[in-house]
Amino acid sequence: MATILITGASDGLGRALAEDLAADGHRLLLHGRNPQRLAQVAAVTGGETFTADLSSLAATKQLAADIRARHRGLDVLVNNAGVGFEGGSTLRETSADGYELRLAVNYLAPVLLTRELLPLLREGTAARVVNVASVGQQLLDFDDPQHEQHFTQADAYCRSKLALISHTVDLAEELAASGITANAVHPATFMATTMTRKSGMPTQEPLEKGVAATRRLVDASELAGTTGAYFHSEDEAQPSEPDALTTAYRQRLAALTQSLLAAAGV
Template identity: 40%
Template sequence: MAEQTILVTGSTDGIGKATAHALSRQGHRVLLHGRDSGKGRKVLAELEAATGSDRLDLFIADFSVQEQVRGLAEEIGETYDRLDVLVNNAGVFMPEREVAPGGIEMTFAVNFLAQVLLTHELLPLLERSAPARIVNVASIAHRSVGSIEWGNLPGFSRYEPYEAYAISKVGLIAFTARLARPLEGTGVTANSLHPGVIDTKLLRAYIHGGNEGAPPEQGAEVETYLATSPEAGTVNGGYFEETRWTQPSSLAADPEVQERFWEMGSGLTGAVRWADPKAYAR
């Protein structure tokens, strides 16, 4: 496969770091992202030494702050004239309720709204680079959500950690399916995935320590497959769970739920191009 320019968000730890390593070993130009510059520089040096690649770059942004997400997209657009793949891998699990700017609960801000906003801001660059891909990292946890109390979003004044995490992933899968519709004919595809139950900082936050997941490299295989495989490049709006394409929960697949998350994501991020239906009139 020809060299691709690939952004992997949340790539200074866990599955994201393992994915960046795998993609770099394949010869791709990999853009790393983290929120801590010191840790980011350390991981950059580590990956350069491990892969021998001189095609790694680092960008810093706190995904709970929308202005920093916009700044990240702007910086990438100013630095690179193409982006072949966006892997929205960054995510958090918050054992206690925390609030991001604007009164938005932290899990929802990082796991859903930041992905919506970054995708929106980078879409023109992806379209100019077509064929290109958007790969959104969700979770099998979304299947635990039977219904959504819309009035509790986005602040989650009634907070239960696992529920908030699972709802953020329902939103991401629903958004991905809805995004695929206007992407038809652009040369850009959007798909979501569950990478498996992987031993990461996020999983350990949920189970309060211990090691009950597979190694990050196993999750990275799934992300790398969707980012680079020819077969995955022919799918748009799909959901991949560990080893196969399958259907997400009926809730995430519900067109009304997809539209509700689409409108919420557009409104809370100011994603004007998506908030105005005429922008994608065909």
């Protein structure tokens, strides 16, 4: 039985994944913003709940501290929580730290949470980090990292998700000697979730497909030791923007990330 943290577990893919894992007796740590919805998931799965708004980096760091205070080890971290987009919307929103919202929640928060939970992951058994990404991918504009020019929510979402894939490769290299693996996955395309409904896009693939693809990275024995990979559902793939995996891009992204986290005091 593994101890598994799922962020964004109160709805959609996160909730469905929690229910699937609970059926096999895993010990679940459930994160969400809405305590009422989170309690409903806990009632079904027996999971332990943690409430935090990941649009605040201070709250993200506190979430990690709360988990460290209650647990001595963590076997799997599933960074699933995210902010989607409304199709065609040019409404630019900012986080509690003043950063573009999707960059903050979809990228900076999982980077910070993973960093803060590494002590627990190092105590886990062949621990795994699973970053939920997307097939929607765009390179960051390092001259406009906060996406203040020509903004659309869809573009911001795609930028944040490709950044997460790039970071996953760096994380895998950083942890290579530790036994901890890190992989990214596009679970399925426009699943039947709240995020898809808000996007205005029609459902294309079943939620069950996304659950299966994500679950495979969580505990499939055949993927033990696989690290630094991006999966399109269950198939290992390459990002649509190959430059995102180059050393030069990843170094610029890492420097930007460090500066943004430092400026937010975390």
